[in-house]
Amino acid sequence: MKTSVSCPTLVLDVDRCKRNIQRMAKKAKESKVIFRPHFKTHQSLEIGKWFKEVGVNCITVSSLRMAQYFSEEWDDITVAFPVNLREIDLINDLATKIHLTLLVESVETVQFLNNQLLDKVGCFVKIDTGYHRTGIPVSKIELLDDLLNCISASDKIQFKGFLTHTGHTYSCRSKEEIESIYMVAVNELSGLKKRYLNRFPNLILSFGDTPSCSVLDDFSAFDEIRPGNFVFYDVTQCLIGSCESKDVAVALACPVVAIHKDRNEIVIYGGGIHLSKDRIEENSQLIFGKIVKNSGLKWGDEIDGMFVKSLSQEHGIVYCPERIIDDFNVGDLIYVLPIHSCMTIDLMKKYLTTKNDWVSCMKLEQ
Amino acid sequence: MKTSVSCPTLVLDVDRCKRNIQRMAKKAKESKVIFRPHFKTHQSLEIGKWFKEVGVNCITVSSLRMAQYFSEEWDDITVAFPVNLREIDLINDLATKIHLTLLVESVETVQFLNNQLLDKVGCFVKIDTGYHRTGIPVSKIELLDDLLNCISASDKIQFKGFLTHTGHTYSCRSKEEIESIYMVAVNELSGLKKRYLNRFPNLILSFGDTPSCSVLDDFSAFDEIRPGNFVFYDVTQCLIGSCESKDVAVALACPVVAIHKDRNEIVIYGGGIHLSKDRIEENSQLIFGKIVKNSGLKWGDEIDGMFVKSLSQEHGIVYCPERIIDDFNVGDLIYVLPIHSCMTIDLMKKYLTTKNDWVSCMKLEQ
Known part of the structure; x- marks a missing residue:
């Protein structure tokens, strides 16, 4: 017994982890996109510091509670999950403290936020480019127009742009399959940017899942990437070919x-x-x-x-x-x-x- | 919004839970067997108290850490999991405090315990009656003899009897299938009791999984039952027909x-x-x-x-x-x-x- 491990224990190889972080940071830099890593994988302030070492200053999380935890050291956080109206008090708490960005996909949610927010928040409109978990397909132009009108009418909600998560890359087993999903996202989101850029000259496109960001190299069609799992990878990512x-x-x-x-x-x-x-x-x-x-x-x-x-x-x-x-x-x-x-x-x-x-x-x- | 629930929240129906506990306690009483419920399902000292209300005074858990947690209020605990040698310090701690019973299935483990134990513990020999997860099949008489000789030779380890877990009832979808698994366990463990009773006149037979204990009524072939999941049940148990x-x-x-x-x-x-x-x-x-x-x-x-x-x-x-x-x-x-x-x-x-x-x-x- 060479170690003192007595029970199931999660062991972290620091060198591998830092190498994964450096590799992805370099890719983002080369594509000149914002690197806003998803922290739902590691859930640790301490590991978060290793991202600061490579210049990361904004993050993604998957719940408001996770935003609360990371708000201790991070002041620019996107919650990549549809807004949970029942947590409006926590949203208001966080909005006073950090630059908080939420994801919306319905007029009802935007109206609720507009009525209940005490402070400003950023918001992305979530776009469904084929994963079919959440988001609005680009074909629903009328809904997108309604939503953007509703957001524009609010002085509490600042429109940041369009965001997609191509989670269906998890069922890919080759670079070609991932590329084809990626190209759909590029085309659909670029179309939206073209359509709305005059009205919202600062809008950005946010993209990112670990398979795409690991297998592909050029993300310059987007403005921001948000991979998360790459920090550790796992057997599934090996199977996909991400690592x-x-x-x-x-x-x-x-x-x-x-x-x-x-x-x-x-x-x-x-x-x-x-x-x-x-x-x-x-x-x-x-x-x-x-x-x-x-x-x-x-x-x-x-x-x-x-x-x-x-x-x-x-x-x-x-x-x-x-x-x-x-x-x-x-x-x-x-x-x-x-x-x-x-x-x-x-x-x-x-x-x-x-x-x-x-x-x-x-x-x-x- | 009628409740204050803002996040995913596990709601417990106290009346249903107490009814489940009472029903199983009554069954055990009618079969005149010890009721040693498995507490790995609820993992709560507070819910444990509801078992005390129906006269339960001994329990089963699935890890030494869980035994440690429950040792605050329970002094007779069986850890229904193969002994983890790496936790010998915790075993020794617990053995001074409560009547601790372990499960063994190899001579190596018994020898290790005999060398390392500071206090007495009880032990069951785990028998595999068809689930094939852990335990010794009754056909391996030589191994069983060796194990019992080894246990007898130790003044730290008190042999309590034979224990089985027929977890393969989870794939049953009718009472008949469960009965047939139950009968194998009855026959095999009764055979062992007959074989070893002269040598170990106090040996008992311990049995129990939620499907068998829910669907069947007469457990008098055994001395003890250890169901756990019945405290709450779930969709799987509905599918099996347990509830x-x-x-x-x-x-x-x-x-x-x-x-x-x-x-x-x-x-x-x-x-x-x-x-x-x-x-x-x-x-x-x-x-x-x-x-x-x-x-x-x-x-x-x-x-x-x-x-x-x-x-x-x-x-x-x-x-x-x-x-x-x-x-x-x-x-x-x-x-x-x-x-x-x-x-x-x-x-x-x-x-x-x-x-x-x-x-x-x-x-x-x-």
């Missing part, structure tokens, strides 16, 4: 608690409450995590053919090929690369770095 | 943040970080939660044809039939019955009761 396994900057260290050689299984303390139930499918096999070689707190390459095959609340069942199962003993640690790092971090709430320091995250409000 | 929808005692109240009538979708603030990514499949449709009618903090029947169709980190997409979509507005609350209540509770960490009180849970150690 290689050696770029994944977090792994869950899990104690081995039982070994069943006759069915090539190792039972780890590390379940759905640590990794989340996110999964991928490879060759008709559900996979809940990949296993990497570890020594001390560092880890190396993936172990071929070894993966988490199922998860319950605290148990993980790891499939282990016969050739190596004798290498493992009860009490050892097994390192698992998460399928979806955002979800794993949200569950674990803190990191043990490869430099043996603890890094904290946003806490649940109790 | 009806009216028995489900927790629902997640989620603000509506956007409505897309043209594709029958309502976007809620309530995602994978609130509900977990557990899902069921019905008619080739993945379902991440069912929707119920709500008024104030109470809720009623399921709304036919309405369900959570996908989840991302904070977003939930609810499918809403055309006939009722006009009944919903941005800012409303939608109540979601979770697919797997254990996972949802682990994420939410607190409850708002239908009596408008907050109930707290075990916290993450930060």
